[in-house]
Amino acid sequence: MEFDSSRRKFLQAGLVLPAAGFIATHHPDVFGQAPSGVVYRTLGKTGLKVSGVGCGIGLIPDPAVLVRAVDLGVNYFDTARMYEKGKSEEIAGAALKGRRNRIVLASKTDALTKADVFKDMDDSLKALQTDHLDVWHLHSRDTPDMITDEAVEACEMLKKQGKTRFIGVSAHDIYAVVDKIIQVGKFDVVQTTYSYPIGSHLRNASVKKLHDAGIGVVAMKVIIAVAGFIPPKELRLKNEGPLAAIKWVLMNPMISTTVPFAKNTAELEMNFRAMTEPYTTQDEKMLYTRNEEIRPDYCRMCYECKGKCPKGVPVTDELRYLAYSDFGGDLRQARRNFMHLPKEIRAVRCSDCSACVIQCPNGVEVQNRLIRAQELLA
Numbered sequence: 238m239e240f241d242s243s244r245r246k247f248l249q250a251g252l253v254l255p256a257a258g259f260i261a262t263h264h265p266d267v268f269g270q271a272p273s274g275v276v277y278r279t280l281g282k283t284g285l286k287v288s289g290v291g292c293g294i295g296l297i298p299d300p301a302v303l304v305r306a307v308d309l310g311v312n313y314f315d316t317a318r319m320y321e322k323g324k325s326e327e328i329a330g331a332a333l334k335g336r337r338n339r340i341v342l343a344s345k346t347d348a349l350t351k352a353d354v355f356k357d358m359d360d361s362l363k364a365l366q367t368d369h370l371d372v373w374h375l376h377s378r379d380t381p382d383m384i385t386d387e388a389v390e391a392c393e394m395l396k397k398q399g400k401t402r403f404i405g406v407s408a409h410d411i412y413a414v415v416d417k418i419i420q421v422g423k424f425d426v427v428q429t430t431y432s433y434p435i436g437s438h439l440r441n442a443s444v445k446k447l448h449d450a451g452i453g454v455v456a457m458k459v460i461i462a463v464a465g466f467i468p469p470k471e472l473r474l475k476n477e478g479p480l481a482a483i484k485w486v487l488m489n490p491m492i493s494t495t496v497p498f499a500k501n502t503a504e505l506e507m508n509f510r511a512m513t514e515p516y517t518t519q520d521e522k523m524l525y526t527r528n529e530e531i532r533p534d535y536c537r538m539c540y541e542c543k544g545k546c547p548k549g550v551p552v553t554d555e556l557r558y559l560a561y562s563d564f565g566g567d568l569r570q571a572r573r574n575f576m577h578l579p580k581e582i583r584a585v586r587c588s589d590c591s592a593c594v595i596q597c598p599n600g601v602e603v604q605n606r607l608i609r610a611q612e613l614l615a
């Protein structure tokens with residue numbers, strides 16, 4: 238597989254250093270005294286010092302996890318306006334009240350028009366109980382035309398108004414939008430999928446382009462594939478796969494931070510260890526084994542099959558939604574995302590095809606997985 242060589246390089250380097258140690262420095266002066274074990278990295282040209290392990294505020298976060306994260310010294314927090322229709326931001330706002338000056342806070346908008354971007358920002362600030370964000374992302378922009386001139390202009394205006402310090406883009410199909418992001422020349426941060434199973438040569442090339450342009454890179458979907466909701470059903474805390482997965486990502490010095498979701502403080506504390514523990518041969522074996530176990534089931538988001546289905550099925554999107562359920566354990570989110578697809582696309586049934594035209598180079602059993610997605614989510 239093409240990503241084997243990059244894994245090997247990381248492994249060779251990582252065995253002799255703590256996972257987060259490549260370019261990391263301790264910055265006790267930035268947010269007060271640096272708590273023990275936290276390693277900060279610079280978020281591109283923003284100059285912000287962010288903890289290598291951040292905190293994803295997905296869906297319904299546990300307030301105790303957010304509070305504990307701040308106490309540990311984790312300082313990068315990421316949410317989105319659309320998560321649970323604003324409920325995630327509300328919970329985070331209440332939990333982080335009084336701690337705002339100790340964290341770097343990011344949220345995202347799905348809006349395409351100027352008016353909607355402004356409205357989302359005002360709603361986010363209110364829900365998060367703050368007068369500004371540190372990073373405001375255009376959310377889930379997987380085609381260049383989703384990065385609209387209007388939305389970019391609105392973000393710039395919000396930056397001038399002081400409602401956000403920096404602006405960014407989040408994208409799954411980074412290959413499709415990386416050049417547009419750089420060409421627009423306005424963005425400070427990009428958040429994208431990056432993990433052991435999907436960390437390919439091509440994805441590394443996109444990350445390098447962003448890094449070379451001075452854009453801070455935040456890795457998402459770092460642990461979902463190894464969390465273990467599908468057979469074999471190892472418990473997260475038992476297999477320590479998520480810890481190894483974060484360590485693997487942090488060996489890439491071009492990644493500034495990660496935003497894994499923790500359901501409880503025990504998971505958070507395990508994620509935290511990725512900043513100080515070395516990536517070991519045992520970690521590599523664990524991730525390699527897990528990656529092979531999930532090979533037929535987990536889409537690597539390489540987008541090689543994009544546009545190939547004659548019936549217009551957005552294969553990567555449907556498989557990503559299925560992963561929210563099968564790997565992330567969140568059927569509600571999976572269904573909600575699926576229901577945002579156009580009606581005529583939701584009506585397509587892969588079970589009606591005698592054979593699928595798509596041969597996945599990563600070994601995903603595309604038709605079987607799509608049949609499952611449509612049965613479960615439609």
Ligand code: SF4
Binds near residue numbers: 535539541556
């Ligand atoms: S199904 Fe396969 S080819 Fe299509 S995006 Fe996923 S990993 Fe790539």
Ligand code: SF4
Binds near residue numbers: 552592604607
């Ligand atoms: S099974 Fe048929 S409808 Fe489904 S993705 Fe493959 S070609 Fe498209």
